[in-house]
Amino acid sequence: MDVPGGSEPADALVTVVEAYLDHLAVERGLARNTLLSYRRDLRRYLAYLAERGYGQLAEVTPDDISGFLRDIREGTEERAPLGVTSAGRTLAAVRGLHRFAAREGIAVPDPAIDVRPPTPARPLPKALSLSQVEALLAAAGPSEDPRGLRDRALLELLYGTGARISEAVGLDVDDLGVSADTDDATTRANLVRFRGKGGRQRIVPVGRYARDAVDAYLVRARPSLVSARRTTPALFLNARGGRLTRQGAWAVLRAAAERAGLATRESDRAGGAAPTEATAGAVSPHTLRHSFATHLLEGGADVRVVQELLGHASVTTTQIYTQVTVDHLREVYAHSHPRAGARGVAADDV
Structure with missing residues (x-):
């Protein structure tokens, strides 16, 4: 086996690799x-x-394998550094080799068993600007058509509460205007109960625009839309009078996004099964959830409050949204601080 570099590997190493x-x-x-790929x-x-x-x-130790991982991540004069994905694939080949050698009794114990691949950077959630959200909501559908009113109410509620799409289509009419903490009718009217992941329930305030819609x-x-042949407690109904499905809600969002001129992928428009987060285009129900959280934080909301509104079990999940607002913070600083440079020379410098 030919290898890069000036040193030839020992025959015993080549033999076990082959x-x-x-x-x-x-x-x-x-x-x-x-x-x-494995051979390379x-x-x-x-x-x-x-x-x-x-x-x-x-003879190889865990430190040697960790050093190899650092080596391929940093690169050399002869070889460019590998990205997270490529380095992880290379380490998988190395770990497989050592696992094989340990199972065959060639090199026991396995020194690679506790060496972990680099963690890929978690992609930042995509958020729409306020003007894009407004364009999307305005494109929901004609107000004189029952389905247009339903679509507008659905999208307003998704953005106005940060709900997951499964939570929104899972709402019953009785989930509106609920609260265990107040007898005030006005306060109750502005609340909605969601059933989140793991069966956890949370009560979230509803803004005026979403409530009116x-x-x-x-x-x-x-x-x-209610069917004469069957009754259902579902809030959002399809054209046959049954509960609107997750796939149906996706279709509502895609249609509004296209009318608003917000890009979606061809694969997302092709129909068939409901797209997943991995195949979604520029706008998805989760995009509205991300926008809800981002706009709250940009407006000064505490991350713990946003955590409760989103129904995250851990604040760590919510903290990813604080990274999204860095550009906004930088822009505010540049235009607000007298010595940030964006406003020229401060008055006391002349």
């Missing part, structure tokens, strides 16, 4: 391209071991 690749090809039946990654690993004078795989839907649209 045995491992044969095992992957014959017993595991891996595809040719996958095997080529392990060539680099053998070069690393050869440079350090190792002749047996049994839901009221208009209840009075002017829902009665015409």
Whole structure:
């Protein structure tokens, strides 16, 4: 096995790598391209071991494998650094090699068992600007049509409460205007009860725009959607009088996004099964949830309050939204602080 670099690996190292690749090809039946990737990654690993004078795989320690991971992440003059995904794939090949060697009794114990791949950076959630949200809501549908009123109420509620799409379509009419803490009718009218993940319930305030849209839907649209052949407690109904499904809510959002000129992927418009977060386009129900949280934080809301509103079990989950607002904070600082540079020279400097 040819390896990059000036040092040739010991025959014993080459032999165990070739045995491992044969095992992957014959017993595991891996595809040719996958095997080529494993061979390429392990060539680099053998070069690393050869440079350090190792002749047996049994000589390798956990620190050596951690050092190899650092080496491929930082790169050298000859080789560019690997990204998180590529480094993780390379480490997977190395860990597989050591697991194979330990199982065959070649190098026991396995030094790679506790070496973890680098953690990919968690992507920041996408949030719409306020003007984009307003355009989306305005494009929900005609106000004289029952389904248009339903669609507007659904989107207003998603953005106005930060609800998950499953929580919104799971609402019953009786979930509106509920509270265990007050007897005041006005206060109760501005609250909604969601059933979140793990069966956890939370009560969330509803803003005026969302409340007005839901009221208009209840009075002017829902009665015409109710089926004469069956009754349902569901708040949001489809054209047949049943509960609006998650797929149906996706369709509502996609149609409004297209009318508002907000991009979605072709695969998202192709129909079929409801898109997932991984295949969603520029706008998704979670985009409205992200926008809800981001706009609250930009407006000065405490992260613990946003946590309660979103129904996150841990504030750590909510804190990702604080990263989204960094650009907003930087912009406010640049335009507000007298010595930030955006407003020219301060008066006391002249």
